Amino acid sequence: MPHLDKFAAALIVVAVVVGFLAPRDRNAETSSRANPAAGGVAHGAQASGKAAAPIPPRKPPKKRVPPFNLAKAAAAARAVKANELGQVPILMIHRVMAKPKASLDRSTKDLYDEFTGMAKQGYVPVTAAEFVAGKINIPAGKHPVVLTFDDGSITHADFDGAGNPKPDTAIAVVQRVAKENPGFRPVATFFVNRDPFYGGSKPGIETMRWLVRNGFEIANHTTNHKDLGKMSKAEVAKEIGSDEKMIEDATGKPSTTFAFPFGSLSQAHLAWAQSGSGPAKWNFQGMFLAGWKPSDSPYASSFDPRQIPRIRDKEKIKEDDCKQYCSTAWLEWLAKNPDKRYTSDGNPTTIAFPQDKMIYLYSRYKEWACPY
Numbered sequence: 581m582p583h584l585d586k587f588a589a590a591l592i593v594v595a596v597v598v599g600f601l602a603p604r605d606r607n608a609e610t611s612s613r614a615n616p617a618a619g620g621v622a623h624g625a626q627a628s629g630k631a632a633a634p635i636p637p638r639k640p641p642k643k644r645v646p647p648f649n650l651a652k653a654a655a656a657a658r659a660v661k662a663n664e665l666g667q668v669p670i671l672m673i674h675r676v677m678a679k680p681k682a683s684l685d686r687s688t689k690d691l692y693d694e695f696t697g698m699a700k701q702g703y704v705p706v707t708a709a710e711f712v713a714g715k716i717n718i719p720a721g722k723h724p725v726v727l728t729f730d731d732g733s734i735t736h737a738d739f740d741g742a743g744n745p746k747p748d749t750a751i752a753v754v755q756r757v758a759k760e761n762p763g764f765r766p767v768a769t770f771f772v773n774r775d776p777f778y779g780g781s782k783p784g785i786e787t788m789r790w791l792v793r794n795g796f797e798i799a800n801h802t803t804n805h806k807d808l809g810k811m812s813k814a815e816v817a818k819e820i821g822s823d824e825k826m827i828e829d830a831t832g833k834p835s836t837t838f839a840f841p842f843g844s845l846s847q848a849h850l851a852w853a854q855s856g857s858g859p860a861k862w863n864f865q866g867m868f869l870a871g872w873k874p875s876d877s878p879y880a881s882s883f884d885p886r887q888i889p890r891i892r893d894k895e896k897i898k899e900d901d902c903k904q905y906c907s908t909a910w911l912e913w914l915a916k917n918p919d920k921r922y923t924s925d926g927n928p929t930t931i932a933f934p935q936d937k938m939i940y941l942y943s944r945y946k947e948w949a950c951p952y
């Protein structure tokens with residue numbers, strides 16, 4: 581979308597300023613190498629000020645069916661070094677094309693190579709909605725990753741004459757990697773603005789329906805992609821509510837997640853964005869920023885569903901400190917620090933982790949704890 585190119589420079593300025601405001605990590609499970617002041621590209625921002633009331637309770641994992649043997653579950657978790665309080669990379673991807681034109685663009689080949697590498701490392705995609713709901717039902721020893729695509733670009737989803745995804749699009753890459761690597765789920769989240777997938781072979785409304793039918797998530801990114809931090813409550817409601825109405829009209833259901841366009845946010849703005857009514861009603865279960873680090877586990881006490889960090893999807897270029905804070909760098913870091921990474925025990929009725937990490941568990945999940 582053209583607005584991205586236009587604001588790319590502004591984003592970086594915002595990111596640097598925001599970096600200095602970002603609070604220090606509260607949770608030792610978060611990366612020790614993280615340095616907020618170093619910034620990272622942002623079109624979301626960490627809010628300063630007093631913490632807002634948390635989003636209403638997330639859904640707990642599945643209920644246990646008796647007989648349940650905790651010692652046996654713990655032994656199984658230990659065998660795969662499960663750590664369901666570990667960090668999860670959430671990739672923020674903009675346009676995808678054979679030959680990138682702007683700094684936020686990603687080449688189709690780089691995306692394919694990155695996703696293939698993740699599949700080989702045992703990453704399994706979950707949608708943003710699944711992640712915030714704590715529905716991370718992936719096999720034992722595997723790691724969740726969330727693939728998010730911003731701004732509803734035609735480069736994400738477009739179709740050939742036979743109705744199949746064009747080979748250079750994001751959906752084609754996701755589906756190809758899933759086909760070549762069984763276990764890599766072909767799911768992703770698309771944060772869309774007005775006129776999504778404009779210029780494609782199908783009207784945007786049809787493309788959104790195709791995506792939902794094929795297991796992808798459509799979610800809210802505001803109608804006009806403006807800085808909400810500069811808006812009144814009524815203006816925020818209009819920006820989010822009108823995007824929500826478009827999504828509901830197309831997909832038949834409200835979106836459950838949201839990504840902030842760039843900008844600085846107060847706690848009041850976070851609260852206004854989270855739920856409300858405009859042309860449609862909404863109540864987001866998770867709100868995503870741009871950020872510069874992996875997310876804490878949704879089961880960790882430090883997890884803030886209103887300000888979930890994402891990582892810019894990019895190789896280790898110098899720009900925006902990508903040598904340390906973009907996806908290639910973080911995936912390398914997580915591979916070198918497996919004890920910090922989220923690893924599933926494959927059991928959706930437990931939250932498994934090494935005993936010494938018990939202090940990081942969000943108290944409302946104690947019933948499901950499976951320390952070992």
Ligand SMILES: [Zn+2]
Nearest residue numbers: 623730731841
């Ligand atoms: Zn955007």
